[in-house]
Amino acid sequence: MARKETSENPGRLKQIALTYQMTRRVDSKVGLVVAAVGIVTFGVLLAIGFLIEHPVYLGILGFLLAFLAMAIIFGRRAERAAFGQMEGQPGAAAAVLENIGRGWSVTPAVAMNRSQDVIHRAVGKAGIVLVAEGxxxxxxxxxxxxxxxxxRVVVDVPVHDVxxxxxxxxxxxxxxxxxxMxxxxxxxxxxxxxxNDRLRALGDLMSNMPVPKGPMPKGMRMPRGGRMR
Incomplete structure (x- = not known):
């Protein structure tokens, strides 16, 4: 059990490091902002601790809250940087849908044309959502x-366009x-x-042509053998 935990920790730390590097390429001030948030949060709680004569308790609380605040700010700026890199790239919406969470079944690229306009399908308790980009x-x-x-196969199910x-x-x-959501x-x-089973029975573009997950490279052309709409 100890070996498993030891092997997972380096993976998490490496993932955090890679996320930070990616974010810093887009947001050069992310390190300074996150550090400033942590220092200010800890400093304020520690100062309050001295005022009420409980510096140890407030210092510990300040440390925990500072860590939480830093994680929240870093997560938001990392997410903003990731979206900034994906925006404008064909297939970017598919990458977002793949991480939408439980309760949704996502099928990327159910329809596409030669201009790389593409439609992805998500099925959940809200019904069917067709997400178009292009x-x-x-x-x-x-x-x-x-x-x-x-x-032809689905009746009385809400269909939403995005x-x-x-x-x-x-x-x-x-x-x-x-x-x-x-x-x-x-x-x-x-x-x-x-x-979802009925829609899958219809087949889709993915069953006839390999389409990479996530944003597709700009300039990519559709092969003539693929089924087009």
């Missing part, structure tokens, strides 16, 4: 075609997860499974 005018056709295809982008009526990449839950778990 040219807003072109994805309308993809969304309509996908809905028509799904209508078009990723910063324009009017669109959802920024960093808010995609929040948008899905806020949708009203109307389906029981058993129906979610049934709906």
């Amino acid at each position: 040219n807003p005018n072109r994805v309308k056709g993809l969304l309509a075609a996908e809905k028509k295809k799904m209508a 078009v990723v982008g910063d324009g009017e009526g669109q959802v920024p990449l960093k808010r995609v997860r929040t948008t899905l 806020k949708l009203p839950k109307v389906l029981p778990g058993s129906q979610v499974t049934a709906v």
Whole structure:
């Protein structure tokens, strides 16, 4: 058991170090900001401890709260840096959906055209969510075609559209997860499974053509042998 814990700790520390390096490339002040938050938090609690003549207790509390505050600030800035690097890249929404959490079944790239406009599908208690990224005018056709295809096997299930982008009526990449989580839950778990099984039976682009998870490299062209819409 001790060996297992020892082997996992270096992995976590390495992951934190890699996350910090990635964040620092985008946010050069992340180290200073996180350190300042920790020092200020600890200093304030320690000062209060001296004022009420309990420096030891408040010092310990200050240390714990400082560590928590540093972790929260670092997490937020790391998340912001990650979204900043993904924005504008084809397939970025798929990477966000893959980490949406339990209760959702995600199928990346259920529809795509030669211009790399793509639609991903998420199925959960809120129903079916089609997440489109690409040219807003072109994805309308993809969304309509996908809905028509799904209508053959799915009835009376809510279908939501999410078009990723910063324009009017669109959802920024960093808010995609929040948008899905806020949708009203109307389906029981058993129906979610049934709906997902029916949709999978239709097949999708992933079953005919390998599409890498996460953001796809810019300039990538679709092979002619793939099934296109």
